[in-house]
Amino acid sequence: MSEHQGVLSVRSLSVSFGGLVALDRVDLDVAEGEIVGLIGPNGAGKSTLVNCAGGQLEPTSGSVALDGVPLTGKAPYRRARLGVGRTFQRVALFPELTVEAHLLAALRAGRQRPGRWSELVDHARPSAAEARQIDEMLGLVGLADQHDTQVTTLPLGACRLLEIARALIARPRVLLADEPSAGLDRRESAMLASVLAQLPAREIGVLLVEHDLGLVARVCDRVVVLDVGHVIAEGSFDGVMETAEVRRAYLGQGVA
Amino acid sequence: MNTFLSYAVPGIPFGCTYAIVAIGLVLTYRTTGVFNFGFGAQAFLSAYVYTVLTEDGVSVPLAFLISVVILAPALGWALDRFLFRRISPTNTTGKLVSAVAVLVALPQIVTLLFGSSTRFAPPTLFLNPGRVYFHAFSTPINGLELETVIVTVVTVVLLSLVLRGSQLGMTIRAAVESPRLLELEGVRSERVLSVAWMGSSLMAGLAGVLLAPQYPTVQPEDYAILLVAALAAAALGSLADIPLALVGGVALGVIEGLASGYFSPSSVWHTGLLPAIPFLLLALLLVGRRRLRSLEESDDPLAGCDPPPPPSILVTRSHELDRVVRVGGRVLALATIISVLTWVPGDWGFTLTSGVVYSIVFLSITLITGMGGEVSLCQATFAGVGAFIAAQLAVHHGVPILLGAVIGAGGAAVVGAVGALPALRLRGLPLALLTLALALLADNAVFPYSWAGGPPGGLPVPRPMIGSINLATTSSKGFFVLALAFLFVCAVAVKRVQRATVGLYLGALRGSSIGAESVGINPSTAKILVFALSAGMAGLGGALYGSLQQTVTPADFNYQLSLVFVVVVVTTGVRTIEGAIQAGVGFMVLQQLLSYLPGRWGGGGIAIVLFAFGSLTYAAHPEGVVEYEKRIWTQRAERLIHRRHPPTNGVVMAAAPVGVLEGVPDEHV
Amino acid sequence: MNALELQSVSAGYGPYRALDEVSFAVGTGEVVALVGPNGAGKSTVARVCAGLVKPTSGRLFVGGHDLTGAPPWQIARNKLASVPEGRGVFARLSVAENLQLSFGRWLGSEAVPGALEEAFARFPILADRRRQRAGTLSGGQQRLLSLAKVLGNAPDVVVADELSLGLAPAALDDLYQQLGAVAERGTALLVIEQRTDRVLALAHRAVVLDRGVIRFDGPPAGAVGVLDGVLGGPRPPARSGETAG
Known part of the structure; x- marks a missing residue:
């Protein structure tokens, strides 16, 4: 890990809902160009962690930082502008907007630009430079010919890929992907894997919450296993899967 | 004790x-x-x-x-x-x-x-x-x-x-x-x-x-x-x-x-x-x-069983028909304007002028509800703020009424922006209730004072002077033209905002606020902006209304009117500029028509009842009666045009519209 | 007599057509896997069976009764239980209330305490959270809760859409074990799955759906080849939970 520069660092993060502890002093780092898989049994606190990083949830204690800048207490839109991109377990697209409009909105909103007042009267049409970025991004996720498609008519796989494109277009530093393969068929999963595999080259870190271990094994550099709010194992996929604790808690196998 | x-x-x-x-x-x-x-x-x-x-x-x-x-x-x-x-x-x-x-x-x-x-x-x-x-x-x-x-x-x-x-x-x-x-x-x-x-x-x-x-x-x-x-x-x-x-x-x-x-x-x-x-x-x-x-922050888990909402007719309409409708609409509007200026009798001229002024107030609802996605129950209050500022300035400081109207609109916009501050974390029902509380606070604790809502008999409002033309004396035709000009400017402004980046952000926020925030859209700025714009437009409309009536009282802007306004605009069509104009003119024309009915049927009540019954249709097609009728007639017209050579069956095979309508459960926090 | 039968069912959403003359049956006590790519119309089949989407043509039989166009409650009263895709629980009710409500309807109020204990024994993770509002559960836990409802209700047929969505490997193993037990007791199952390995191992028969049309109906082993054809090439060799240990 020393060869990487840390992008996202989670320190001693704890969350409790009422009396229930969802996360208990969790530490986690994602380095630039690294894909970290976050796995664990249902209710282990995976999405809770992602929501704390994305700003949808405030932790009870502990901190989250991006490139050393503390994120705690910042609203989600601020974190997005600082470089936190994310997707949702349940896709959160904008039903009234076309595919292109999704990316344009994300592109324009996702940057700290001077003169935001002009947004009141300018035109919501992509400039030549923006159009190039949108084309490039749609090409990456395989939606190149779908600019004007209404998202309500897209199949689920395309929706998830569009969500990834929307998160990536403003060039975030880290991508938080919450179960992106849930509900995808084999073909769509393969497409997703190939998109994810290209991300390290874009100099960002990825935190991938997944249950599809095939996908995790294929794309992740490192895996962190959560159980009842604790990190129970960390390391390479194969190494982690050997751990007795993981086999018991996650794979549900007795240790012979 | x-x-x-x-x-x-x-x-x-x-x-x-x-x-x-x-x-x-x-x-x-x-x-x-x-x-x-x-x-x-x-x-x-x-x-x-x-x-x-x-x-x-x-x-x-x-x-x-x-x-x-x-x-x-x-x-x-x-x-x-x-x-x-x-x-x-x-x-x-x-x-x-x-x-x-x-x-x-x-x-x-x-x-x-x-x-x-x-x-x-x-x-x-x-x-x-x-x-x-x-x-x-x-x-x-x-x-x-x-x-x-x-x-x-x-x-x-x-x-x-x-x-x-x-x-x-x-x-x-x-x-x-x-x-x-x-x-x-x-x-x-x-x-x-x-x-x-x-x-x-x-x-x-x-x-x-x-x-x-x-x-x-x-x-x-x-x-x-x-x-x-x-x-x-x-x-x-x-x-x-x-x-x-x-x-x-x-x-x-x-x-x-x-x-x-x-x-x-x-x-x-x-x-x-x-x-x-x-x-x-x-x-x-x-x-x-x-x-x-x-x-109310949970959603229907089975929403995926419903067909996706039909796209706006403006998107699907064929080009030929589009041109026919546009040209037809302009001809109709022009004919109405010329009629008012030439042969239409005075009381009907007044009715149509009121309709134009109401349209400006109703456009503020297009902004806040149609674009902002929130229901405000204090639009009449904003109109009142604009009207009272303009009237007080005219009466006590001799400020020309048109300048006063613009200042009043600005004042209302400030009130709207300030009013949005406590509402930043609210949406949906609680936000609507808060706006209602604000309307009632104004009704009970602000407007009754003579420095605000004027003396008990009402506050006189002058008609504007343009150059040497006094619009009070040249019947209401001059005022009609003036109101039209204001309406035109307001409609263009709304259209401009709709098509600007802000309009894109608002569309995103309406669809999924959690998704919009995750890409860097600031929901607070959007809300303050929409409230300010909407309140300003309502304030302008209110000031013009006062000038048209030549007197204003707090009763002209009480909370009940806000309620009626929202019902009228939403049932007509809250998503489009035409919807607001049709609602404004339609509401006044309907009242005028009903005034010919005898006895108790002749009051304004029946118009309200009719629009309320309109909300029965709203339930079936939430885009509003006007939009719905437009789609139906467009489809009929297109069927007529394409009868000879029908397009490919009109049925899209396979791809069930999963998309945003389905998906998997959210980890609620 | 078939527990569930679709005869040339077509259905869709507004202008979108999702199913075209689909016919297949699930025999009493039979386990049928319904597989195919996304957008094939699998969820629409589940919704037609549950009465949530009305077929535009064709017929639906549940337990031998013609229930074409019947509302969901009537189909449920013919002992067909559905697990809808996505969130199948009431977010504002507690975990225990979700179960009580369902068991009370299906088994009668006297049987509720027993069924509740049984369900909590089956899914200990739910027992720990019985007072929590279901909306605060994680996605996978909500899934388990909606399955716990159905498994405790002793229906004649279960239609489960995207059965294993969002479940961790351990929970998945557990679930399939319990499904096997339910099938042993004579409950017919129609299981819709994206990840096909397990369901094809459990099923007696498989139906492959693609673009609203049935491509295959026969033994599970035969479905694999058809599915590969539909999805373009065989499954890439990859490790998954069950092969890793």
Whole structure:
């Protein structure tokens, strides 16, 4: 890990809902160009962690930082502008907007630009430079010919890929992907894997919450296993899967 | 201490009247998922019928049976069957607007049916109103007060028993969240909701008849005010807790009792603060209470079973037809304008001018509800702010009225932006309630002062002078042109915002605020901006309205008008500029046409009733009547055009529209 | 007599057509896997079976009764239980209330306490959270809750859409074990799955759906080849939970 520069660092993060502890002093780092898989049994606190990083949830204690800048207490839109991109377990697209409009909105909103007042009267049409970025991004996720498609008519796989494109277009530093393969068929999963595999080259870190271990094994550099709010194992996929604790808690196998 | 009690105790029976309405609101909300503004109107209806029957010599028990036990549930059944059942449980705007429609329309229907003769207080139910039964802390308690307290307490106990923990209570709560999911368990959700509506309407009838003897006459306004005052009590219970609503109601009564006791009748507190107390409390509770923020924030898990909403007709319309419609629309508009300027008689000219001015006010609703996705119930208040600023400047400082109108619009925009600040964390129902509280605060604590709303007789507003042309003397034709010019500028401004990046952000926020925030869209800026723009436009419209009328009074801008406005615009079409203009002109033209009808049918009431019935169609096609009709006629026209060579079957095969309509569960936090 | 039968069912959403003359049956006590790519119409089949989407043509039989166009509650009363895709629980009710509501309807109020204990024994993770509002559960836990409802209800047919969505490997193993037990007791199952390995191992028969049309109906082993054809090439060799240990 020393060869990487840390992008996202989670320190001693704890969350409790009422009396229930969802996360208990969790530490986690994602380095630039690294894909970290976050796995664990249902209710282990995976999405809770992602929501704390994305700003949808405030932790009870502990901190989250991006490139050393503390994120705690910042609203989600601020974190997005600082470089936190994310997707949702349940896709959160904008039903009234076309595919292109999704990316344009994300592109324009996702940057700290001077003169935001002009947004009141300018035109919501992509400039030549923006159009190039949108084309490039749609090409990456395989939606190149779908600019004007209404998202309500897209199949689920395309929706998830569009969500990834929307998160990536403003060039975030880290991508938080919450179960992106849930509900995808084999073909769509393969497409997703190939998109994810290209991300390290874009100099960002990825935190991938997944249950599809095939996908995790294929794309992740490192895996962190959560159980009842604790990190129970960390390391390479194969190494982690050997751990007795993981086999018991996650794979549900007795240790012979 | 004794003084304290002597002020506090009389507040208790009065607090119980708040409490019983608050409990009814909470009950309806919990058992039907609808925040029923119509509750006040339903209570009024039962009270009115009860009064009419007892006046005609029907015995009290029989009158009670007819007006409460039979009529009230029957009305509830009908409201459910024909209106609320057709609205998706997640359509917050639809439920809100339909409930408001019931509140404004029902009293008008009563007037149409029974005439508007004054009805005096009916007899009480079972205790002698004149007799003092006992003294509590040296305060005499008469039968009227005792009856209210007894019925309220018994109701709370009964309801809590029925709803708490029982299978019925669970089933009702499940039906409120998702009727379809409940049907998968073998439950007839429609029947459950029907029963819930009948039950809560029975409660409305009971409250109405119980409270009727407390007022000297039976009037809908009293019930509407009681309803909004009771909101504060309901808010204390987070619109969910019946015993807390009781506590809230009684506390509100006691606070008012104490305030009226301790503030000297001549003080500014007595005149300014006292009537505003419930609305002030409501506003504070809405801003401060966390549980109220998350109201209705779950979605229908089975939404994927519905077909996707049809795209706007502007997108799908063929080019030929598009051109025909555009050209046709312009010709029609031009013909109307020329007609007004040439041969149309004066009263119709005035009507159309009013329509144009109303359109400007209604465009503010297009901004806030159509684009911002939020229901505001204080648009008339914003209009009033603009009108009073312009009028006060003209009267006291000699500022020309057109400049004053622009300053008034700016003032209203500032008020709107400031008003949006406490609302930043709210959306949907709680936000609408907050705007209603603001409207009532203005009605009770700001507009009555002569520095704001002018002297009791009204504030004179001049017509503008353009160069040497006085628009007051050259009939209203000049003013018509002026109003058109303002409308044009406003419409262009709205269109511009729609097409700008901000419009894109607003579209994203309407679709998914969590998704929009995750890409860097700031929801607070968007909300403040929309409120400011919308309030400014309403303020401009208000100032022009004042200038057209040549006088303004607070009654021109009270909260009830805000309610009517929202109903009218949403049923016509809140998403488009044409919708607002058609609503504005249509509303005025309809009223003018109806004025030719004889007798009681000739009032403005029937227009309101017609638009309220329009909300029945809103339930079926939420884009508004105009948009719906446009689509139907476009499809017909296109079928006619393509009859010779039909497009490929018109059916898209395979790809079931999963997309955003399906998906997997969110990890709720 | 078939527990569930679709006869040339076509269905869709507004202008979108999702199913074209689909016919297949699930025999009493039979386990049928319904597989195919996304957008094939699998969820629409589940919704037609549950009564949530009305077929535009064709017929639906549940337990031998013609229930074409019947509302969901009527189909449920013919002892067909559905697990809808996505969130199948009432977010504002507690975990225990969700179960009580369902068991009360299906088994009668006397049987509720027993069924509740049984369900909590089956899914200990739910027992720990019985007082929590279902909306605060994680996605996978909500899934388990909606399955716990159905498994406790002793229906004649279960239609489960995207059965294993969002479940961790351990929970998945557990679930399939319980499904096997339910099938042993004679409950017919129609299981719709995206990840096909397990369901094809459990099923007696498989139906492959693609673009609203049935491509295959026969033994599970035969479905694999058809599915590969539909999805373009065989499954890439990859490790997954069950092969890793």
